[in-house]
Amino acid sequence: MYRLVYMSTPKRCLRSEELSSILAAATRNNHRNEITGILIQDRKRFLQYLEGSENKVEETFARIASDSRHHAIFRLKSGLIDRRQFPGWSMASKTIEQCASLKNAVSELVKCCDHDVVAELLNFAEARDRAA
Incomplete structure (x- = not known):
């Protein structure tokens, strides 16, 4: 199983x-390509976690990019993982207010994930919260 995490900024x-x-x-598209993951956005930034076969995830990321x-599309992390973290979600999504904590939003979505994935996603979210 392969995963890719990125952040981007909409042009408007x-x-x-x-x-x-x-x-x-x-x-x-994700359902067709057997990709699962999450998308969190606050209208200023997107944080997305994609998982599936490496080819399909990389093709999806290339389309997004x-x-x-x-x-301002930044690949935060990619590589092999032991198992799907979001097996039931073709794309779970959460919209938060610009002033809300991304870390709080992420923590709601990662409760069933492996400890290292939880830590990574929460660290990315916390860094965004500090920068926002």
Whole structure:
């Protein structure tokens, strides 16, 4: 199993219906490609965790990276993992307010994950909270 975690910034503030459309497309594509994961966004940044076969995850990331709605796309972590962390979610999503804590949002979604994955995602979220 392979995973990839990235953060990106939308080029402009996306409306709720645009975000819903992005999520619906991601859910369809991920289901077809047997990718699971989470997407957390606060209209200023996206934090996404993708898992599945390396080829499919990397293809998905390449599509995301070439999407004109994003810029400042940073791969935070990628590599092999022992098991799926989000087996039931083609794409779990959580929208938070810009002033809300990303760490709190992430902690709600990672309760069943392996300890090291929880620590990584919470560390990324905490760093974003400090920078925001």
